[in-house]
Amino acid sequence: MKVILVDIVPHWTKDEEHEDRMIELENLVATYGSLVVMKKVQKRNTPDYHTFVGSGKLEEVMHLWDEIGADLVIIGNILKPAQIFHINELFEKAKSKLKAWDRVDLILKIFELHATSPEARLQIELAAIKHMWPRIFWMWLELSRQWWGWSWAMRWLWETNTEIMKRHLRENEKKILEKLQVYAKTRAQHRQSRKRKELKTIWIVGYTNAGKSSLMNALTHKWVLAENKLFATLWTSVGKMYIETEDYKGREVLLNDTIGFIRELPPSLIKAFSSTLEDSIESDVLLHIIDASDKKVGEKIQIVEDTLAKIWASQPRIYVFNKIDLIDDKTIKSLKKEFKNLNPIFISAFDKIWFDELKSTILNYI
Numbered sequence: 001m002k003v004i005l006v007d008i009v010p011h012w013t014k015d016e017e018h019e020d021r022m023i024e025l026e027n028l029v030a031t032y033g034s035l036v037v038m039k040k041v042q043k044r045n046t047p048d049y050h051t052f053v054g055s056g057k058l059e060e061v062m063h064l065w066d067e068i069g070a071d072l073v074i075i076g077n078i079l080k081p082a083q084i085f086h087i088n089e090l091f092e093k094a095k096s097k098l099k100a101w102d103r104v105d106l107i108l109k110i111f112e113l114h115a116t117s118p119e120a121r122l123q124i125e126l127a128a129i130k131h132m133w134p135r136i137f138w139m140w141l142e143l144s145r146q147w148w149g150w151s152w153a154m155r156w157l158w159e160t161n162t163e164i165m166k167r168h169l170r171e172n173e174k175k176i177l178e179k180l181q182v183y184a185k186t187r188a189q190h191r192q193s194r195k196r197k198e199l200k201t202i203w204i205v206g207y208t209n210a211g212k213s214s215l216m217n218a219l220t221h222k223w224v225l226a227e228n229k230l231f232a233t234l235w236t237s238v239g240k241m242y243i244e245t246e247d248y249k250g251r252e253v254l255l256n257d258t259i260g261f262i263r264e265l266p267p268s269l270i271k272a273f274s275s276t277l278e279d280s281i282e283s284d285v286l287l288h289i290i291d292a293s294d295k296k297v298g299e300k301i302q303i304v305e306d307t308l309a310k311i312w313a314s315q316p317r318i319y320v321f322n323k324i325d326l327i328d329d330k331t332i333k334s335l336k337k338e339f340k341n342l343n344p345i346f347i348s349a350f351d352k353i354w355f356d357e358l359k360s361t362i363l364n365y366i
């Protein structure tokens with residue numbers, strides 16, 4: 001699919017900031033397997049009430065569509081149901097084949113693509129239904145406003161169809177929730193059994209692509225998929241790590257590798273993973289993995305912290321700067337200085353360096 005990317009940022013956004021947003025959006029599109037053929041950044045402080053982007057920009061995009069043959073316009077922000085409806089309506093009226101998605105649509109599509117287990121698929125289906133509800137409701141509201149020109153028969157047909165659609169969604173939602181409850185019950189039993197064995201759990205959290213799964217693989221004998229893609233991991237994997245102790249008895253801890261976070265990830269999408277995240281949310285310690293080679297380290301740390309606050313995770317944290325093989329000593333030194341208050345540990349999951357220090361810090365926390 002050929003994609004035109006449109007991102008709206010306030011006037012005061014620095015160039016490097018919106019470039020960073022754009023790179024991330026492009027990475028998301030690439031993860032979905034599509035190609036960005038055109039990028040548009042628009043600076044405006046208040047989004048357009050009707051279409052978010054503004055009709056002028058949309059006209060421009062529609063003309064481009066003719067020239068470059070794009071299929072999809074992705075808006076890098078989170079839009080209101082009415083706004084996405086108006087954009088698609090505008091495209092339809094202009095007889096354009098373009099469709100519009102917002103950021104949440106794109107992330108949901110990636111989730112759909114990466115969901116491999118039956119439970120993951122159910123959770124994502126549920127998230128998609130929840131995401132569609134306000135849009136359907138809005139579509140109904142908008143179309144019923146146009147009724148005055150309709151015949152009675154048309155109105156009746158349309159109302160009946162909408163009712164069928166709503167009922168279908170409601171029934172689907174109920175069925176999915178019932179199936180998910182079965183999984184949640186099994187998981188709760190496993191959690192109880194781990195508690196009885198007094199095994200401590202550590203949740204590996206962090207921005208997407210920070211290297212969480214790579215670290216999980218390096219510390220345990222698991223093989224979790226780690227690749228240069230956003231949201232490579234969607235599900236929780238649990239692995240056992242052994243830490244040597246001075247009394248030679250050693251300690252075992254459980255590591256949870258889960259979905260990564262990203263800016264503007266709506267809490268409703270995180271909640272879609274609530275059953276698989278339950279284990280992690282109840283963990284004893286958080287290992288916050290940070291990509292040290294990222295130019296926007298501070299911002300990414302803040303986004304992860306904000307997301308954790310939204311899901312009420314308040315455990316003690318160990319901050320781990322990963323990928324130090326990609327940066328020079330001078331950068332490490334300045335990061336150490338800048339983030340001194342976090343007491344971070346600097347490692348490379350690739351080269352397996354500074355793992356002893358990481359393990360002994362973990363030991364202090366459990």
Ligand SMILES: Nc1nc2c(ncn2[C@@H]2O[C@H](COP(=O)(O)OP(=O)(O)OP(=O)(O)O)[C@@H](O)[C@H]2O)c(=O)[nH]1
Pocket residue numbers: 206207208209210211212213214215225226227228229230231232233234258259260261322323324325326347348349350351
């Ligand atoms: N150079 C270098 N690359 C690394 C290191 N750790 C991870 N990577 C690379 O970074 C990319 C992302 O790694 P993952 O382990 O999949 O990251 P993740 O945080 O699990 O990502 P998501 O599951 O998508 O949120 C992969 O291409 C890894 O090979 C490291 O220490 N050094």
Ligand SMILES: [Mg+2]
Pocket residue numbers: 212213214225226232233258
């Ligand atoms: Mg991962």
